[in-house]
Amino acid sequence: MTKSDVTRRGVLKSGAFAGAGVALPTIFTASSAAAYTNEPTGGSVTLGFNVPQTGPYADEGNDELLAQQLAVEHLNGEGDSGCLNTFTSKALKGNGILGKKVEFVTGDTQTKSDAARASAKSMIEKDGAIMINGGSSSGVAIAVQGLCQEAGVIFMAGLTHSNDTTGKDKKANGFRHFFNGYMSGAALAPVLEKEYGKERRAYHLTADYTWGWTQQESIAAATEAVGWETVNNVLTPLASTDFSSYIAPVLNSGADVLVLNHYGGNMVNSLTNAIQFGLLDKVVNNKDFKIVVPLYSELMAAGAGENIKGVFGSMNWNWQLQDEGTKAFVKSFGEKYGKPPSNSAQTCYAQTLLYADACERAGTFNPCGVAEALEGFEFDGLGNGPTLYRADDHQCFKDVLVVKGAENPTNAYDTLEIVEKTPRAQVEYAPDHPMFAGGDLGSCNPGA
Amino acid sequence: MDAFLIQILNGLDKGSAYALIALGLTLIFGTLGVVNFAHGALFMVGAFCAVTLQRVLTLSFETVDETQKDFLGNPLKVKTPYVESWFGPEAGAWIIDWAVPLAVLIAIPIMLLVGYVMERGLIKHFYKRPHADQILVTFGLAIVIQEIVKYFFGANPIQTPPPDALNGVANLGAALGMEIVYPVWRIVYFCFSVLIIGGIFAFLQFTTFGMVVRAGMADRETVGLLGINIDRKFTIMFGIAAAVAGLAGVMYGPINPPNYHMGMDFLVLSFVVVVVGGMGSLPGAVLAGFLLGILESFASTTWATTTIPGINQIIIYLVAIIVLLTRPRGLMGRKGVMEE
Numbered sequence: 001m002t003k004s005d006v007t008r009r010g011v012l013k014s015g016a017f018a019g020a021g022v023a024l025p026t027i028f029t030a031s032s033a034a035a036y037t038n039e040p041t042g043g044s045v046t047l048g049f050n051v052p053q054t055g056p057y058a059d060e061g062n063d064e065l066l067a068q069q070l071a072v073e074h075l076n077g078e079g080d081s082g083c084l085n086t087f088t089s090k091a092l093k094g095n096g097i098l099g100k101k102v103e104f105v106t107g108d109t110q111t112k113s114d115a116a117r118a119s120a121k122s123m124i125e126k127d128g129a130i131m132i133n134g135g136s137s138s139g140v141a142i143a144v145q146g147l148c149q150e151a152g153v154i155f156m157a158g159l160t161h162s163n164d165t166t167g168k169d170k171k172a173n174g175f176r177h178f179f180n181g182y183m184s185g186a187a188l189a190p191v192l193e194k195e196y197g198k199e200r201r202a203y204h205l206t207a208d209y210t211w212g213w214t215q216q217e218s219i220a221a222a223t224e225a226v227g228w229e230t231v232n233n234v235l236t237p238l239a240s241t242d243f244s245s246y247i248a249p250v251l252n253s254g255a256d257v258l259v260l261n262h263y264g265g266n267m268v269n270s271l272t273n274a275i276q277f278g279l280l281d282k283v284v285n286n287k288d289f290k291i292v293v294p295l296y297s298e299l300m301a302a303g304a305g306e307n308i309k310g311v312f313g314s315m316n317w318n319w320q321l322q323d324e325g326t327k328a329f330v331k332s333f334g335e336k337y338g339k340p341p342s343n344s345a346q347t348c349y350a351q352t353l354l355y356a357d358a359c360e361r362a363g364t365f366n367p368c369g370v371a372e373a374l375e376g377f378e379f380d381g382l383g384n385g386p387t388l389y390r391a392d393d394h395q396c397f398k399d400v401l402v403v404k405g406a407e408n409p410t411n412a413y414d415t416l417e418i419v420e421k422t423p424r425a426q427v428e429y430a431p432d433h434p435m436f437a438g439g440d441l442g443s444c445n446p447g448a
Numbered sequence: 449m450d451a452f453l454i455q456i457l458n459g460l461d462k463g464s465a466y467a468l469i470a471l472g473l474t475l476i477f478g479t480l481g482v483v484n485f486a487h488g489a490l491f492m493v494g495a496f497c498a499v500t501l502q503r504v505l506t507l508s509f510e511t512v513d514e515t516q517k518d519f520l521g522n523p524l525k526v527k528t529p530y531v532e533s534w535f536g537p538e539a540g541a542w543i544i545d546w547a548v549p550l551a552v553l554i555a556i557p558i559m560l561l562v563g564y565v566m567e568r569g570l571i572k573h574f575y576k577r578p579h580a581d582q583i584l585v586t587f588g589l590a591i592v593i594q595e596i597v598k599y600f601f602g603a604n605p606i607q608t609p610p611p612d613a614l615n616g617v618a619n620l621g622a623a624l625g626m627e628i629v630y631p632v633w634r635i636v637y638f639c640f641s642v643l644i645i646g647g648i649f650a651f652l653q654f655t656t657f658g659m660v661v662r663a664g665m666a667d668r669e670t671v672g673l674l675g676i677n678i679d680r681k682f683t684i685m686f687g688i689a690a691a692v693a694g695l696a697g698v699m700y701g702p703i704n705p706p707n708y709h710m711g712m713d714f715l716v717l718s719f720v721v722v723v724v725g726g727m728g729s730l731p732g733a734v735l736a737g738f739l740l741g742i743l744e745s746f747a748s749t750t751w752a753t754t755t756i757p758g759i760n761q762i763i764i765y766l767v768a769i770i771v772l773l774t775r776p777r778g779l780m781g782r783k784g785v786m787e788e
Binding site for chain 2 (some may be wrong): 002054055056058059109191232234235237239241242245246248249251252264268269272273276277278281299300302303304305306307320330331334335339340410411414
């Protein structure tokens with residue numbers, strides 16, 4: 001009888017090691033062979049669209065997703081090609097990216113940083129996504145941007161308006177097409193001065209998180225520069241639903257302007273509450289009381305209904321612009337989905353095309369090559385006029401729109417009217433501006 | 449002084465919603481012994497009754513207006529509500545304008561039915577199960593309801609404005625020479641809440657049905673031994689509790705535009721209200737609702753938030769801790785309820 005060396009314990013140990021090896025995420029195993037994370041090897045390339053599909057911004061996320069799907073169609077040569085016809089860079093041919101068919105996976109951010117990171121991680125590790133795009137919150141954008149930097153993929157931010165995204169939290173692998181709080185202030189303040197005068201006293205209600213803080217700081221600085229006084233700034237919890245307790249003190253504060261640094265449901269509710277309390281009917285300091293909502297979105301404007309009439313704000317883009325890029329995108333989106341796109345949809349569409357274009361121009365999907373192609377890139381034809389992707393902080397610089405709630409909307413979509421297209425030069429700032437200080441872009445991480 | 453009074457009014461207004469939801473929760477807990485985490489969803493369903501009626505009343509037919517263009521440059525399709533074509537532009541516009549108060553009328557039967565179906569279809573199977581099971585199943589039900597609402601109505605808030613006649617502000621301090629301006633609809637909401645709360649108490653106090661229900665709440669077995677079908681009466685009470693939550697939701701729409709998540713926003717706070725008031729105590733629920741509403745309102749003032757940062761977010765829980773430490777059964781809790 002021969003004695004076998006195979007023991008039960010040995011089999012279990014070997015099995016465990018073998019199982020662990022098989023179960024290792026592809027991100028680790030692939031990196032040893034590939035030049036960079038998720039290097040496409042077949043005939044297709046996968047993009048990851050990380051948008052809020054549930055939660056309070058689900059409608060906005062859905063609009064982003066529609067635009068991203070449209071961008072994929074156009075990149076693959078389907079549909080009417082949209083902005084591929086108007087984009088000044090002619091690197092995109094409608095045959096995918098670098099000849100590979102574009103496919104996509106989606107994740108649900110739920111407008112929660114942890115959920116957004118988890119969904120982005122899953123798309124990168126399990127689905128092989130080489131770029132992440134989308135989102136409707138600065139908190140989420142900053143969290144996902146950090147993850148993409150660590151994972152070695154490009155992050156093309158969606159709607160994120162906090163100065164911090166390309167300020168103290170900027171990352172070499174992250175790029176923002178959307179404008180920011182500083183730009184809102186720089187564009188809005190001169191218009192507010194012209195409309196409401198120099199001697200105004202502003203009371204700020206501010207959402208208590210990164211976006212609210214930086215927007216409030218930007219708007220206060222810009223309005224104080226034109227002579228306004230900031231009477232008070234009250235931080236409101238993000239979870240607030242009824243703002244009556246915060247609105248009531250405004251009545252006796254001596255302020256004659258209320259600035260609502262709120263977005264989404266917060267904005268709809270705080271504006272509704274402010275109107276309920278009759279603020280717009282009041283006369284304070286011998287002046288008509290005014291309300292300002294620095295960041296507007298079409299979907300939120302629809303939610304606020306008639307309350308936004310005459311209320312000033314700013315936007316990254318609006319479907320009513322008349323340039324060729326906007327017309328092409330609105331036609332393409334409108335004919336496919338039966339409604340005009342929102343500005344969050346436009347930024348996601350533009351970002352997807354910009355990423356694809358950068359890959360083509362760089363001749364690679366390597367994040368470092370793509371980043372290099374995007375840095376300092378100047379372009380036009382995507383709806384925002386001549387635009388620069390600044391190398392120093394990966395922030396796009398372009399015209400900013402000052403809008404106000406339409407007095408007499410003719411349909412469900414023209415709730416906002418464009419008051420002014422503020423030229424890019426007026427909203428530019430130095431890379432080391434104090435409001436954007438404290439961060440380090442670092443170096444590109446290809447992940448391999 | 450003016451600001452102080454306005455915060456009191458704000459507190460009463462917030463407290464109205466808390467009290468109505470907490471009253472329904474207590475009715476269900478007191479009668480059926482069920483911890484109903486779907487109660488916030490019923491509040492939301494009520495609000496969406498108003499949204500639905502508003503949409504029904506604004507159902508329109510389209511006519512093409514060649515003189516105007518849509519966003520794609522095609523001739524604009526102008527929508528005219530059927531009610532305006534049936535009853536004339538003025539009467540039709542008046543009906544649409546009063547959609548929210550009219551929704552109260554349709555919400556009552558709808559919410560009674562929803563409550564009845566909920567209780568007979570699901571909740572009754574959990575009467576003898578542990579409270580943890582009840583919480584899990586009702587919480588799951590709440591999520592299902594809110595996802596259904598989101599599917600049909602989307603995630604964005606939907607404006608349900610008050611009638612023009614009840615919009616705007618009223619100066620409550622005019623008689624005293626003070627300026628205490630307050631939104632008219634919020635005053636309406638408070639009065640409506642007081643009316644509903646008074647109605648529920650009167651119903652329980654002065655009707656035979658109410659007397660049997662109260663007796664059943666005190667000693668279910670003995671009432672059953674007297675040959676009274678107490679289960680049926682409790683089912684009806686579940687429907688009434690659902691209707692109270694629903695009506696609170698209908699009337700809340702003009703204060704904050706309804707969204708699918710609004711029930712969850714109120715649910716946790718309303719449970720705290722029930723616990724602070726005393727489990728199973730109807731007057732306790734109402735008292736705690738108004739008390740916590742007022743405290744929350746004052747905690748949100750600039751003075752409070754600058755003196756103790758973050759107090760606005762913790763005040764309700766802080767009060768709950770203090771009350772439960774000093775009065776473990778809550779402000780008006782009864783001995784034997786939720787106790788072994």
